[in-house]
Amino acid sequence: MTAALDRLRASSYVDKVGLTLVAVVLAWLVVNFAKSPAEFVNVMLIGLTNGAIYGVVALGYTLVYGILQLINFAHGDVFALGGLSASTVIVSLLGLDTDSSVPVIVGGMLLVLVVVMTSFALINATIERIAYKPLRSAPRLAPLITAIGVSFIVQNIALAFYGVNFRSVPNFVPTTDVFDVGGISYTWKKLVALLIVVPLLLILTWFVKQTKQGKAMRAVAQDREASAMMGIDVNRTISVTFLIAGALAGAAGIVFLLQFNMRYDTGFELGLIAFTAAVLGGIGNLTGAVLGAIVIGLIQAFNEGLTWLAPGSDWTRTIVFGILILILVFRPEGILGERTPEGA
């Protein structure tokens, strides 16, 4: 306790302001919990589920940032296009509906996952090849600006194919409760999101930690020149990173589509939220991205779901971006990241 106090005294005023803010938020949460515990837990479960979905998108940002130091603005729009194409596959090709049998739904979903993830992996890698690769040696703002351009192009492709209307799929996953204990409930529909997201995260972790290609990715992220000297094919590794990021975007699109409506510009806003999550967790850090996404998901759910002194959904964007700015100002390395020269 005294040690903690000493550390607090030694910290700069910037840290103190940051800690005070966190303390205020925690106090607000405690009061809300005391007022209605069941509602609080329900809101928290919603936040966790949404956070998991944001996490998959945030991973795409953080993977690419880790390896190229590029904020891939187009990622959010690739995600949205992925979700929209999934709606075509689900509704028009497979014809899944509320009365489909369980094996058909499970098989269909697996098929959708494979098809969408593969095609969007390839699309994302193609974007990298065409738009970012020629700028590898340009000043760093050049690929960033290009990424904004690509983002608008992808968004308009989605607009051309799907128009301005929102798309959704039939509720073939039952909306009945998995459990309902003392007013705390969780639906199958939400559980499906976790059933897709959690294995994906495990596979990704295994890939990055254990496989040769994953090790190459980490090496290139650490020092591109040295990796090249050690015989790692840097261009191939970057392509693989974009393949993985694209596959994740596709998967996230599917999961998002199962929960919400989406249209051509969904990806932009969600992309920004996911990017905030990645920064919050420490950009470039995989665990951090998921952690940050869950925190953002919780904050959003608390803001929109709690009743006592919650600003409400009108202010969600302001809160999310306010957090982004506060993190970048107070702790640019994020929760789990390391200090970089940009943020120092």
Add this chain to the structure above:
Amino acid sequence: MRNLSELAGEVRSGGQGRTYAIVAGLILLAFLYPELVDPLESIPLIGDFVPRTDSMVVMIVFTMMAVGLNVVVGYAGLLDLGYVAFYAAGAYTAGWFASGHFEQVTFDFLSTAPDNAVGIHVSMWLVLIMAGVFTTIVGILIGLPTLRLRGDYLAIVTLGFGEIVPQFVRNGDSIGGFDLTNGTFGISPIDSLGFGDFVFRSESNRAELFYWTAVLLLLFTVFCCLRLESSRLGRAWIAIREDETAAAAMGIPLMRTKTWAYAIGAFFGGVAGAFYASFKSGAFPADFYFNISVFLLCMVILGGIGSLWGVILGGMILGYLNVEGLATLGSRLQEGGLDFDPTKYQFGIYGLIIVAIMLFRPTGLIPERRHKIEMEEGVQDTPLYDVAQGNVTTEQDQDRP
């Protein structure tokens, strides 16, 4: 590569008088434009594509904002993705000080509003300056905590502010019960420019009057930028853009210099925003969204980052496409039996322009000399550049089995 300094020397020695003549001619043409529209429009085939005078006003307003953004992005090399915040701040200043929005008070100062009108009515000319000053303060407030970040981190923070400000004005109809921005309806009507009883908006040649004012404002902006470019401050910005660490080592105060870039860029955005609000007679939250920031950035990139003349050209081209060009083109295409509406995909088109420029002509239509050298030879503004610059795939790599 032909020697650049030689070329520059030629322009400086022999071409100076000619350059002045060209600029003077262009300014004269710009002022005479309203008289030229009618003959130009009667030309067959291309006549339809000639912008009307009131479209020209919008084009010039956006060009002025692009020139302001160029101070931040071009001169100082700070990528600002939230410039729309300054535009909004300027427009709402006009809304607060030159409209009937604040019904609680009745105040009039040399304005064109009818006598005893409710609300604050300050002369719109003064409001232009007030908007500039207020926006400058906003720029400094945004800049102070964020400008110690570099590169893409700064871009993201400005993007964050660019998203927060529009949502703030949209939700600002009850800040603690006080109606600050009138929510989604926006503030309207806003007073017109004018002198006493000579109100621009109610004159028959209203478009011309606003147009000439816009040209004057743009000329003022360009003049300021030209003077800034070669000033001590302007040179400090370019030094920071090229190499922040070296600039700091040479004794340039980083924070102060960058904040000035922000403040001055914001000033022009604010003046342009207030002028546009007066022209449109309203400030509406739907006008302020991220795409506008990108649109302005696209103008800067198309023209040439840091190149004043380039940005004006880029601004006029894209402004034209946005206001009139794409719509005219669309109706032409539809007459030709092609069912394609380019206005629907305008941001896709701007995206294509951005990507194409970055890939094929990263220095823009009219490259700025120093920036061109930076793009060709690279700069050293963050330690990570060393890694990014090394040609990673050498022949040796490809030889490997």
